[in-house]
Amino acid sequence: MSPDPLRVAIADDHTLFRRGLWALLASVPDMEVCAEAADGGQALRRVVETHPDVLLLDIRMPGETGLEMLPRIRRAAPDTAILMLTMVEPGPSVLLALSEGASGYVLKGAEQDELLQAIRAAARGQLLLGPDVAAAVTGRQQTGPWQAPLAQLSAREREVADLLAAGLPVERIARRLGLSIKSVRNHLAVIPRKLGVATRAEVIEVAKAAGLGREMN
Structure with a gap:
């Protein structure tokens, strides 16, 4: 018997981007979309209602941002892995998100295989960063201990x-x-x-x- 597919929730304020992610995940045998949200508050409610394995959380959304909602979602749904999504190049938000319990951080322009690999790794409890993000984290580590x-x-x-x-x-x-x-x-x-x-x-x-x-x- 095949294992149950990974249940993924998508939180992003851009409808077309959500639809594109939904179509991508629907085409993968080991994943299914269980919920979607267009803002931070809605993301929290949908995660509590549906208990996804992985939440794809846009770092910037109307109202409370993904970064602001991250600690609240982690407290409300500690078993849900959270991957942060962003359009911008890595910056302080990378380390801040990781320090708040994010399971990874992927640029929206990443290749499809990179995103799918990150989702699977997050569901296994692993930390997987896109190459640009990994380079930012490595660079920070080389300059000394990270501070907020x-x-x-x-x-x-x-x-x-x-x-x-x-x-x-x-x-x-x-x-x-x-x-x-x-x-x-x-x-x-x-x-x-x-x-x-x-x-x-x-x-x-x-x-x-x-x-x-x-x-x-």
């Missing part, structure tokens, strides 16, 4: 990142911290370089995933 991305920021930079993640504009950040607008903008120019990202949106994503920006008094 925000550990690279000064105390003031961390305060700026916290308020930015909470949704405050530059002018309000300046007033809150007693700084000039120019000083805040200078910090906002430095912070992305220290985190290895390119945009403020990515700074907010990393900061929120690290627990900042949760309250705005």
